Amino acid sequence: MTASPPAVLDRFTAPVQIEMRQVFAALVSPFYQMARYHLGWVDQHGATAAGDGGKGLRSTLCLLSSEAVGGTVERVLPAAAALELVHNFSLVHDDVQDDSVSRRHRPTVWSLWGKPQAINVGDSLFSLARMALLRLSAHAVPADHVVHLAVRLDETCLRLCEGQYLDMDFQQRPEVTLDQYLEMIDGKTAALMACACYFGAFLGGGYEPAVAGHFSEIGRNLGLAFQIKDDVLGVWGASGTTGKPVADDILSRKKAFPAVYASTKAGPRVRARLAEIYAQPELCQQDVARVLELFDEAGAREAAEAAARHYAGMSIGGLAGLGLENAAAAGLRDVISFAVERER
């Protein structure tokens, strides 16, 4: 187990980036500069940049899943690029929806070009993600399998939307249960990681839905673990490493794991005080400090870390059940461990 990103997360960066750039190759309108900016390829003035394009977690899961069942990287790259583009589409729209001004240590698309254009940029990334996937046809994947994966990608995107709906809806609700929270992150985060593993195993392993379905569950549990850990970092992470303002989730009264846990599992005094604070029309920095104390009292951080480890354990257990003894399976284990041990 390690807190720094495992080397395997760097392994596929170059080929995935090349594949993603292929999808953009013929696009000449200045419109696409905003998408290229979001992806870290250019700065806000359009000059070439080497910006942070994210961890590449979803493409890595896809490519490792392919290798784990004996597939190659090359053939699966269009699917890996599609997953990264779907993830980035959702981030551009998320930032608009959440009023987030910075992402990956840079101003968000909407904060530079306004919300109407940012919505449009997200929409174009959504189309480009589909076009990336459909390039599988040019990689000798039979068309019926391409259609199967295209349906699955859009089913996954609907799960993303459903999760996003709940996430936003929860901000208006006085109380959310842990089960409701899990349903929300299952859509918002776990569905795309499940899809990533499904794609890789399906394409790498001779188009077998049963094997791919098993990988999908590994990805799903990893996704649940990843999101719960993300929630821990959202409250206790240092903004210097996460790129997000400290305790952002508290100010925006997100029903992240610590808030849900403390509001439903703590003693009556802590619950009452939290309810009182969250009932205010506006929260200030003093409220954040009080909420942090109440989270501590409730043991919310420990509970969250334990829950993240629980789902990571389910993910590793699912992988172990396949009895795969190869470097890619070991890489997947490293990624799963990283998801819960990381500090950013």
Add this chain to the structure above:
Amino acid sequence: MTASPPAVLDRFTAPVQIEMRQVFAALVSPFYQMARYHLGWVDQHGATAAGDGGKGLRSTLCLLSSEAVGGTVERVLPAAAALELVHNFSLVHDDVQDDSVSRRHRPTVWSLWGKPQAINVGDSLFSLARMALLRLSAHAVPADHVVHLAVRLDETCLRLCEGQYLDMDFQQRPEVTLDQYLEMIDGKTAALMACACYFGAFLGGGYEPAVAGHFSEIGRNLGLAFQIKDDVLGVWGASGTTGKPVADDILSRKKAFPAVYASTKAGPRVRARLAEIYAQPELCQQDVARVLELFDEAGAREAAEAAARHYAGMSIGGLAGLGLENAAAAGLRDVISFAVERER
């Protein structure tokens, strides 16, 4: 030629609606009630409604194009539903981007549920559009042809985004030429109508890209005519019939045809006065009245109607060039005439 909708626009409403509802059949999350509301199927409280679901122009173009080359309606319905869903996805996002509070005589999705949720609703309609198209596989369309159309749909959506980008960007620009305007509406409106005709002719006529390409041009010219006429209605239309506030386009300083024409083709006095008015930080109703006078003086309405008729003529000419003597081709001619003669 007729100003009231031709009967052919009603012909496919029922089968297209049934196909669209099939796409929603398995979706149980309350989230989808917002999309159903937008489509006119339920009211804002979720009770069954018989709301205005739009003209169904794109699905009609698709199905008539199929019939015109000897195809059936039944087999092409998934493509027709996909086109309507793409159109509706773009409307939900448009309304957010343009701050429009009403659409089809009802409050817009964002004005009821807020912009963050409306962005999410649009995203889900975008995925559902793709899923609708991929249902062609279940209608015995070979998978390689389904992939071909899926690529074309996303290429079309990119054209939509490019047009939308220009439309919004033009609002900040002091002057826009007629050529730039045409480039904008070619993406924003014409591309999806071109795609509709392509889909119909491709699926109905034995998967021949050349024939479908010819239909695509017919749809494109129709789209240009339709948008220019829409711009006329945006300035001089009665809000009781269009469902939009009068002279909305002027207040939001949209570079619609009349504004572009008057700003570039009128005499120097009219151009100078228009530039002066548009240079103000805010426009009021008095400015709208002055702009309307200047448009009159420039002959902008006549020029717009003439341009719309020009593109409608190109569209009808393209259709005539195919020498098709059947009811569907006659129906297409009616739709093209309606596009420029309509008063809503």
